[in-house]
Amino acid sequence: ACGEAPSDSNGGDNADASFSACMVTDSGGIDDKSFNESAWAGMEAAQSENDDIEVSYKESSNTDDYDPNLQASVDDGCDFIVGVGGLMAANVTTAALANTGVGFAIVDGSPSDASGAPVETENVYSIQFDTAQSAFLAGYVAASQTQTGTVATWGGMQIPPVTIFMDGFAEGIAKHNEDKGTDVQLLGWDEAAQTGTFLNSFEDAAAGKSTSDTFISQGADILFPVAGPAGIGALTAAEEAGDAVNAIWVDTDGFESTDYGSKLITSAEKGLANAVRDAVLAAYDGDAGNGTYVGTLANEGVSIAPFHDFDAAVSDETKAELDALQAAIIDGSLVVESPASPVAP
C-alpha cells in the first residue's frame, strides 16, 4: 500500500510545502527536555532553514504506540520519518521494509529485527552518539574542579543512553586521578559493577532534588544528573546549597537551555538536534541516506560545552589538558569505552 498521494487533510502552517518530515517520539513526548525534545528542535530547525519542508510529530505513550504512529505517518504521506529511541528500532525497520518509497531515520538505534539482530535496509538512516566521549571530558573537568574531592552522578533510569554518560564521566574522573594523583570519589555510579543511583523517573524533579541534597550532605560538590527534566532537581539543590556546590548538565548546553547557567561548570553535549536537522535537510535534497552516523568528538557530534561563567575558574592548565585529551580521543590513542557505546559502523 505504498505510493499514496499525500493527503492535504492537515492544513498546517506550511500548507504548500512539498516535503513532509515527520517524527515519532518515544514516551515522554516532545517536551521531555531530553532526546525527544532535542530531536524535535532539529526538525523545527530544518523547517526554518527550508520553507519547503513541513514538519510534524506524533507522540507515543509506550512501545505499543510505535507501530500505529509510524503507520499513521506513512498514511499521512510523510516523505521522511524520524523515529526517536532505540526501542523503536525494530518497528522503524519493519515500516521501512514495507514502505521502501519513504525515508526513515532512527535515533539512538540501528536497523534491527524484533529480536535485535541487525537487518539490511536501504532506507534507514541510523543516528547514534558516543556520548561517553563528551562525558569523559566532563568527568575530567569535575575532578579538576572539586574542592571536597567528592562528586556525584545519578540517572533517571538505568538505560544505555543514560549509563553511557555515567560511564564516560566515571572514566574521566579516573583519568584525572591517575594523571594528577588525586583521589576524587564518584558517588552514585559504580562503573565496574554497573550499579548506581537511579530515580526510575525522568519527571520527578522533586525526587531529583532530594536525591541531590543527599549527595551534597555526603560531601559531593559537583553534581552530574543524567535524567532529563528530573535533573533540574540537581540544579536547584546546587543553587540552594550555595556557592560551594555546582553541576554539569547533559545533552544540551545547560547554560542556554536551563535557568541555572551560573551553577553549570559545563555540559556534556550530544548534538542530536543538529544531526536530525542535517538528516532532514539531506533527505529533502534526495539524499536520505542509509547508513550510520555516530556522533563523536571527531565529527563534533558530541562535545563539551563552553565554561561560560566558570571560564576563569577552570585553570589554563586544565584547559590545555582537556584539549590534549580531546585530541587523543579523536586520534584514537585514547579510547573511552562504555558497555553502552554504539557499535562502530
Place this chain on the structure above:
Amino acid sequence: MSDSTTTEAPAQPPAPDADGGEAPKPSFVRTFGRYLTEANSVMVTIYSLVLAFLIGAILLIVSDEYTRSTFTYFFARPQDAWYASRDLIAESYTALFEGAILNFNTLESYQAGQADFGNLLRPLSETLTYATPLIFTGLAVGLAFRAGLFNIGAQGQLIFGMMGALIVGFSLDLPIWLHLPLAVIAGAVAGGLFGAVPGVLKASTGAHEVISSIMLNNIAALFLVWALGTTFLHSETKSDLVSKSVDESAVLPTLLSSLNPSLRVNLALVIGIAAAVFTWWLLSKSTFGFRIRAVGFNEHAAQTAGMRIGSTYTTTMAAAGALAGLGGAALALGVSSGGITTNTALDYGFSGITVALLGRANPGGIVASALLFGALKAGALSAQPDVPVDISTLLQATIVLFIAAPALVKAILHLRTPRGGLVTLEAKGW
C-alpha cells in the same frame, strides 16, 4: 447497556430540535421530541458527548495560535474567526473520528480500488486493540466493587500478570496449543496471587485494601524495573531496558492480519469478551457471585447467613487480580510480545477504575465503556498533532464527567426527568 450507542456521536451531533414543517404523525414526532429532551440514559450519553466536544472545541480554538489570532480582530472581521474556528474544529474532530472509526481518505481510496478492505478496518482495529486491556482491568475493578472492595490495585496486578505471561512465554518450549494457554494462564495466576494479597491482609488483619493496593502498585512498578534489569528477563540482544520477547508459540494470534498485516487486534479481545461474559455469569448465575454480591451489599447479613466474609474478600480479590493479570497477559503476549518495558502497562489499571465505574460495575457496561476509551485513545493517537494529546486527555475527562453526572447534563440543558428517574452511578463509600 445504553453506552453501546456512544461511539457514533462525534460525526454529527443530533440537533435536539427537529422543527420540521410537515408532521404526518404528530404523535410520533411529539414522542420522539419528548425522548430527545428527556434525561434518559441514551440521550444523556449523547448529550455528554456533545457537551464534551463543545468544551473541547473551545480548548482547540484557544490552543491554536492562528485561530486565536483571528479572534483578536473579531469585531473588525468576525467571519475570519468563524471560518477559522469552524475549519479547525471540523478538522480536529474528523481526525479523531478517522483515527477511531473510519478514515475517509482510506474510504475514498478503497472506493477507487486503491486500498484493500483491511485498510478500511484499521481505525476500528486500533480502537479494539486499545480497548482490550481496559476490558480486563475494568472487570477487575468492577468485580471487586460488587464485593464492596475498592480494587485500586489493578495496575500492580496487571504488571504481575504481564511478567507471569512473559516468563512462561519465553522460557518454555512447547507447541502452540499448549504454550499459549499456559502463558495466558500464567498471567492470570500471577495477577491473581498478587491481587489476593490485599484480600488476605484485609481478611486477616483488617488492613484497608485501598492502602495495601496503592502500596502494592508502587512495589509492582519498581519490581518490574528491577526484574527487567536481571539477566533472566532482560533482552539478550537489546541494550535498552526491555525484556526478552516471547516465543512465537506463545504469541496471541491476530484476528484480521490476513486482511492487512497492520490490523493488530488479536485473540486477547476474544478472551476479554469471554472474560466479560464469564464475569457476568459468575456474578448473576453462580453461587460464588451470589455470595460476592451479598457480602458487597451487606456483609453483616451475609455473615449471619453463614457466608465467610474473609474468604470472600480473598477469593474475590484473587479473581479480580486474575482478570487484571489476564490484561497483562494480553499485553505481554499480544501487542508487546516483542518485549515489555517499564511503561508497557501505562495506566491501564487506573483507567480500569473509570471504565468500571462508567460501566456501573456491570460486565456489559464495562465492555462498552472500555470500547469508548479505546476509541478515544486510538482517535487521540492518530489525530495528533492536529489535536494535542493533552486536549484528548481533557476531552476524555469531560466526556466521562458528563456521562457520570446525568444530573449535571440535565441541569445544563434543562432536560426533563425521565419516567424512571435519573440513572446515576450508585455511590459507595470506602
Place this chain on the structure above:
Amino acid sequence: MRLELKGLTKKFGSFTADDDIDLVVEPGQIHAILGENGAGKSTLMNMLYGILTPTSGEILIDGEPVSFSGPGDAIAAGIGMVHQHFKLVGPFSVADNVQLGREHTRGAGVLSAGAARKAVLDVSEQYGLRLDPDAICEDLPVGVQQRVEIVKALSGPETQLLILDEPTAVLTPAEITELLQIMRNLAAAGTSILFISHKLKEVQAVADKITVIRRGKVVAELAPTASESEMASAMVGRAVSLQVDKTPAAPGEPRLEVEDLTVVSDAGVKVLDGLSLTVRSGEIVGLAGVEGNGQTELARAILGLVRPDAGRIAVDGRDAHGRSPARRIADGLGYIPEDRGRDGLVAEFSVAENLVLNQYKDAPFSKGGVVDAAAVRKRAVDSIAEFDIRTQSPEESASSLSGGNQQKVIIAREFSRPRRFLVAAQPTRGVDVGATEFIHSRLVAERDTGTGVLLISSELDEIYALADRIAVIYNGRIVGEVGPDTPREVIGRLMVGASATPATPTDEDANGGDR
C-alpha cells in the same frame, strides 16, 4: 401550640404514602397516631419536621401556615422529634449528640465541653432520664440510646410540639412507665405531643385522642376509651386476635445446651460471664432482660459468629465447637436476628434472593455452583403466599418492603427449611399488630412441631404471651429461671439486677477472676 394539618399529601413517585390527611393537635394534647407498618405515619411526621416536603396540603401552626425548608426551621418553630430510626452519631458522646446543631460554645465556635455536659445533666435531672453525658452512644444499649433521643428532643430551645415516633419500641417496662409519666407532665405544662406506637396499651394509657391511618388515609378517629381490639381492627381493617392460643408445652430432649459460656468483647469486657442455659425440644424459653446484658452476644455465639472464650455450646446434642455458622445452619439452626436491617436482610437483594440467603448453596436452589433461578423463584412464590408477604413481586428489592413485611421475609426464610432449634431475637420489634399476631402464632406452631425455641425479647408482654419458661439475663449471666406465671414485678426486679428471687446465687457486683 396548636397544630393543624390540611389535606397533607406525600407522593414518592407514583406511590402515595400519605393521602389528604387532616389532623388537629390542640395545645397540651397527647395525640396518638395508629397504623399498620407502612401506613404512612413516619412519613407524615417527617413532613411536620421539615425532613420531607409535602406534595400538597398545608401545615398550620397556631393558625398560621408554615413551610419548612429543613428540620432547622421546624426546630426554630418549636418542634422536637424523636425519630423511629435513631438519629444518633455513633462515635459521639451523649453530650455531643445532644448539643449537635445547638452547640455550647465559649465564643469563636470553640466548644465548651463543660456546658454541654451540664446541659445534658440538667435535662436528665429535670425529667428523670438518667444519662452519662460522656458515654459513647454506639456503646450504649438501645434502650439508653432511645433515652438520648428523648433528651435531645426535650433539649430544644422552646419545644412546644413533641413528635415521638415509636419511642417505646426498645424501652423496658419501667422505662416505658417513666416515659409515659414524662409525657403526661409535659402535656400538662402545655406541650402538644404526637405519639406513635404499636403497643396499644400505652396508647390507651396516655392518649387524649387517637387517629388511625391506613394506607395513607385517615380511617378512624377514636377516643382513648376504645378497646385494644377496636383499635387493632381499625388499623388492620379486620378483626385481630390479641391472645396467643397455645397448649401446654411438652419438652423433650435438650436442643440447646449452653454451659459456663464466657465471651470477652474486643474492648476486653466480659459480656457473657459463665452463662448456662438449656432449651429442650417442644418448648419456648423466653430470655428476658434489659437490652445490652449479653443477649446479642449469646445469640451470636449460638450461631457461631462470636468465638467463646470459655464454656461450651451444643446444638441438637452436637458440640458446636469448630462448626462454622454455615454448618450450624445446615444442621438445622434457625436464627432470627434482632437487627433485621443489619443482619437479617440484604436490602438491595430481591425478596426471592433474601428468602434463600442462607440456603442458596443447597439443593434445589443451586446445582454444581450454579444458582437455579427457577427454583429460587418458586420458593419465593410459595413463601409469599404462605407467609402473606406484601410485595409487588418476588423480584422487588427487600428495601422496598415495609418493616413488618421485611420481618416476614426473615420468618419465612427460617421457617421454610427443616430446623431443630430456633433463636428468635426481638422477632416482632417495630412490627404492627397484624404481623405480630402472625409471627406469634408461627412461633407457637413451630414449638408444637418439636423445635426448641429461644425467644429473646425485651418486651415482657411478648415473653408472657409465648414463653413456657422464662430465663432472666443480667450482666452476662442468667440470674433466674422462672415459670410463665411469675409476677411481672419479680421479673422486672431480676432484670435490673436486684436480688428478688431467693434461688439466685448471684450477687450483682461480684467480678471475680473466676474461670
Place this chain on the structure above:
Amino acid sequence: MAVDTAPAPAPALADDRAPARHLKAGITYAVLGLLLVVVALTLLGGHTTTIAVDKTLTDATWAVPTLAVVLGLGAVCALAGAWMIAGLPQRRFRTASAVAVTAFVLALLFWAYSQEGTVFRAESILAGALFLSMPYIFGALSGVVCERSGVINIGIEGQFLMGAFTGVLVANITGSIYAGLAGAMIAGSLSTMLLALLATKYQVNQVVVGVILNLLALGFTSFMYDQLKKAEGFNDAFSVPVISWGPLADIPVIGPVLFQQKLFVYVGLVMVAVVWFLLYRTRWGLRTRAVGEHPAAADSMGVNVNRLRYWNVVAAGLLAGFGGAWFTLGNSLAFNKNMTAGLGFVALAVMIVGRWNPLGVLAGALIFGFTTQIARDLSAAGSSVPGEFLQMLPYAVTLVVVAGLIGKAKAPAADGVPYNPGDK
C-alpha cells in the same frame, strides 16, 4: 398496666478485663526478633554503625557496635512478641506492637548503616525526612477534611498538580512567592469546588469525580504548560526561603530539623495542630464529623448537610493546593508535566493510615518521609541492595505498619455516600 416501677439503671458491664492473647501477632514479632538475633550473631560481628551530627557539630561522629545494638533490639522485639503470646492487658497491645515494630525497624536501620562507607547523618536525614513528608501532610489533611464530612477525595493528585502549576504561574506574574502560594491554594480550591458541586448538588459518584479530576488537572496543567512555554517568564523557578530561628537553629539535631526549615514545614506542622483542634474542639468540627458519620442525624438537628460538605471540600482544596506548591515553590522548581508523580495517591493512603485523624496523618507522613529519605541516602551511599528495592522501602514499611499495627481503619460511616435530604 402492671409495671415494675423500680429504677432501671443503665446496666453497668463488668469491668474485669481478661488478659488477651494475640497468638498470630506475638509469634510474628517473636520470630522477627529471633531472626534479628540470628542475623546479628552470624553477620554483624565486628561491624560498626556510624552516626554523625553533620550540620551543627560537623565533626561529631559516634561509632556504635552494630552487633550489640541489633542483638538488644532483636531481644526487645522478641520479648514483646513473647508478652503477647503469654497474654497481656488488652490496652497494652498497641504499645507492645509499637515497641516491637520500632525495635525491628531501628535494628534494620542499624544493620543497613553498618555497611562500608555508610554514615547515618542524623541532621541531614531527619531534616530531609521532615521536609519530604510535607506533601503527604497537606494532601492527607485535605483528605481528612473532605472525608470527615463524608466526601471521598481521591483527586488529591489533581489538586497537587493544580497547586504546583498555579503557584509557579502566579509567583511569576506577581513576582511574589507569597502571592504564588495564595494562588496555589485558590487553584486547589477551585478544583475541589467541582468535586464539591458534583458530589453534593449532582450526587455523582465521588470516586469517579476524583478520578476525573485527576485526569482534568493533568490535561489542563499539561495543556497550559505547553501554551505558556511559548512565552518567557511564566514558568521560572521561585524558591521559598529557609527560615532559621537564630540560636535555636544551632541546637544539635533539633536545630536543623525543626528550626531551620522552609515555610512549608512550619505551615504543615501548624496545620496538623489546627485541623486537629478545629475537628475535635469546635462547633465546625462537631458538625463536620456528624455530617460524615450520620448526615441524617445532623440534618435532623438543623445542620445543612450539603452546604457544610460543600464548603469543607472547598476549604480542603486550599490545603491540597498549598501542598501542590511544595512541588514547585517548595523545591525551587519550575512546573513540569505530571511532576507530582503519584504522590497524591500516597497521600490518600497516608490519610487512611492516619485513620482520618490529623495526628495519625502526621505519623503516617513521617513514616513515609523518613523511609523515603533513608532509601535515597542508602542508595546514594552505594548500598549493595538494588535501588529499586530501596525505593520500595516506604511502600513496604507502610504495608507492614498497616498490617501489623494499624489493623482495621474505619472510615467515617457516610464517607462517599451522597446525602439527599428527605431520604431516610
